[in-house]
Amino acid sequence: MNLLKEDYPLSVQFDFEKGELSTYQKRAERKLSDLSMMFQAKEIVKQAVAKDDPVIYEIFYYGFQTSLSDMALGVTRIQPGTIGGEYYMTKGHYHEAHDQPEIYFCVKGNGYLLLETREGEFRAEKWTRGTISHIPPMWAHRVVNIGNQPLVFVASYHLAAGHEYEPVIKRGFLKRIFEENGKAVFTLNNQRE
Ligand code: M6P
Ligand code: ZN
Numbered sequence: 001m002n003l004l005k006e007d008y009p010l011s012v013q014f015d016f017e018k019g020e021l022s023t024y025q026k027r028a029e030r031k032l033s034d035l036s037m038m039f040q041a042k043e044i045v046k047q048a049v050a051k052d053d054p055v056i057y058e059i060f061y062y063g064f065q066t067s068l069s070d071m072a073l074g075v076t077r078i079q080p081g082t083i084g085g086e087y088y089m090t091k092g093h094y095h096e097a098h099d100q101p102e103i104y105f106c107v108k109g110n111g112y113l114l115l116e117t118r119e120g121e122f123r124a125e126k127w128t129r130g131t132i133s134h135i136p137p138m139w140a141h142r143v144v145n146i147g148n149q150p151l152v153f154v155a156s157y158h159l160a161a162g163h164e165y166e167p168v169i170k171r172g173f174l175k176r177i178f179e180e181n182g183k184a185v186f187t188l189n190n191q192r193e
Contacts, residue, residue, distance in 0.1 A: 007066045014075065019108050019152035021075050024060040031055050032083065035091055037169050040176055040191065041084025048083060055079065056088050063159055074155040078111070078145040085178045087111075092142025092173065094118075096162030102135040102155060104143070109151030112184075114173045115139045122174040124186070127151070140168055144177050146184040 001007075013022040033049045035056055036042070048054065057078040064071045081088045092114070095102070104113060106127040113125040113133050117140075125133050127143075135141045145151035175186045 004067050007068075010064060012062050012073070014107070014154065016107070019075075019077050019150055020058075021060040021062055021073070024062050024075075026061040028059045028061070029055050030057050030059070030091065035089075038089065038091055038172065039083050039086050040189070041086065044084040054081070056081075057090060065159070070159040072155075072157055072159045074157070076143065076153055076155065078109075078143060078151045080109075080145055080148050080150060082179050085180070087144050087146050087177050087179060087184065089114075089144040089177075090142050091165060092140055092168045094140045094164040094167060095137065095157075096164045097137075097158075097160055099137050100158055100161035101137050102141070102157040102161065104133045104135060104141070105154040105156075106131045106133075107152050107154055109145060109149055110147035111143055111145045111151045112177060114142045114144060114175065116173050118167070120174070124175065127153075140173070142168070142173055146177060146179070 015022050031053045033053050036045050039045050057076055060075040062073045078088055106129060108129055111127045113127055115123040117138055143153060171192055172189045174189060176189050178185050178187060
């Protein structure tokens, strides 16, 4: 095989202190306005967006593309906090490609990985530092930070997986997580179509 420049091994560094990749190709920020459809308390969201539109989470990306393959790393750092009592979380998505799984590795913080299929199967995986979860194909996935520090997780997936957000924007997940007297409480999402 004739190796091209991109076919050689490559390493990147994760900074545990900061909870971010030291080398990344792209950084994205998701503010409350990008997630306005996700939280239950739409009116409170509207006011908070108008006031200071806080950053809910950031993502640091690195893509490894060789002549035969593609792998991506995403490091996501979710801030601690609630809006209308509901904990900060990622948008959540399905993969466009129906045969694509993903690995999530919680490296900092506490929370839940919520998973759901189109047929209505639901799972909530409890996360502490060190939990590694396999997300099988066809399961939507969202991470919720229930702690009082940033929750950081590393994702490994194929770029070919793609992101599908529409069904999550429309239906949300079966359950939401609220803070009640310092505790995480699950409630049924009553805004489902
Ligand atoms: C992980 C990966 C990314 C994803 C990110 C944020 O890093 O799964 O593909 O974009 O989390 O999640 P979301 O796209 O749902 O906002
Ligand atoms: Zn994914």
